[in-house]
Amino acid sequence: MENNHLGSSDSSVSVVIALFNGAQFIKDTVESIGAQTVRPCCTVIVDDKSTDNGVSIAASACETHGLDYKVVRRPRNSGGPAAPINDGVRETSSRWVALLDQDDLLMPTRIEDSLRCLSVFSHARFLAGDYQSFSESGDIPGSNAAALSGISMLSGGGGGVFLDATRCLEIFLRHNYLQRSSSNHFFCRTLFEDVGGYDEESGLASDYHFFLRCMKEGVVWCPRTLFRKRVHPNNSWVNDISALKNTVAIQGDALSAAFGGRPSGWRGKIAADNAREFRWKGNFRLSARYAWESLLAGEANGALELAKIPLSFLRRFVFKN
Structure with a gap:
């Protein structure tokens, strides 16, 4: 039932969902919370002025699975x-x-695995872990952290590992696959307060901005699969060209905020990673955009990414630019 008194204990966990016109998938999403081996004390659903019936679907699913939940309705879309x-x-x-x-x-076992890993590193306040992307056709091969980054320790199960700020930054700049999604954010509420929450001016890159500020004190990495990332045509960031155009710059601002300066070659490295990701998704238009930006920034991998884009498409892109 709907609960306005959220529990608090040393290992208590709340799940937060930002909902906007999510009726298509929200039932499955809430059911995955109901299937947890360790239940959250509350599920908070924040409706960002939706125009569909996603909130009622989410509330009904919470009731069905006996989840304590709270609905927050924003007066206007953010x-x-x-x-x-x-x-x-x-x-x-x-x-x-x-x-x-x-x-x-x-x-x-998302919540159970997270708490178990964090219990080993009592000083840590942020955890991320492995993931698996999927579409309506099933799991997408090669879409977990190790396959995307080439770092074997990021996948395969086992206990958690603590990544200090330097190691986090190195992996992020080289591969950009540490967090993958805000669904990979598991953090202590005091950390949220200390870093000032999510930057509301960062648009669709606000998860990266938050992650980079948090990882300044290190991150616990859980090599178990913690969540499944759904890939579909309506993923918010896939079709928003204006937002994608600014993502690399926002990531650079986040690096400056987190570490007091931008490491050499940051822009080209991040752009090359974005190019690789969109090529992997089959979106050659955006892959070419990022590969081109990476190349102009002097990143050798930009040229490698351009070389992997089908020639017929690349010819059209070059003529347009």
Whole structure:
């Protein structure tokens, strides 16, 4: 039933979902919370002025699965995920908060595995872990952290590992696959307060901005699969060209905010990673855009990414630019 008194204990966890016109997938998303081996004390659903019936579907699914939940309704649409996430986190009183995108799925042991890893590193306040992307056709091969980054320790199960700020930054700059999605954010509420929450001016890159500020004190990495990332044509960031155009610059600003300066070659490295990701998704138009930007920034991998784009498409792109 709907609960306005959120629990608080040393291992208490709340799940926060920012919801905007998510009726298509929200039932499956909430059901994945109901299937947890360790239940959250509350699920907070923040409606960002939706025009569909996603909220009623989500509430019904919470009732069906016996989940304590709270619905927060924003008076107007915020234009991005950061404001509803901030509203949701501020409604919690649990020690830990797990974010979940409205179209993603938690693995059944997501909360249990996270708490187990964090218990080994009592000083840590942020955890991320492995993931698996999927579409309506099933799991997408080679879409977990190790396959995308080439770093074997990021996948395969086993206990957690603590990554200090330097190691986090190195992996992020070289591969950009540490966090993958805000569904990979599992953090202590005190950390959220200390870093000032999610930056509401960062648009669709607010999750990267938050992650980079948090990883300044290190991150616990869980090599178990914690969530499944749904890939579909309506993923918010896939078709928003204006937002994608600014993502690399926003990531650079986040690096400056987190570490007091931008490491050499940051722009080219991040752009090359974005080019690789869109090529992997079959979006050659955006892959070419990022590869071109990476090449102009002097990143050798930009040329390698351009070389992997089908020649027939690349010819059209070059003529347009």
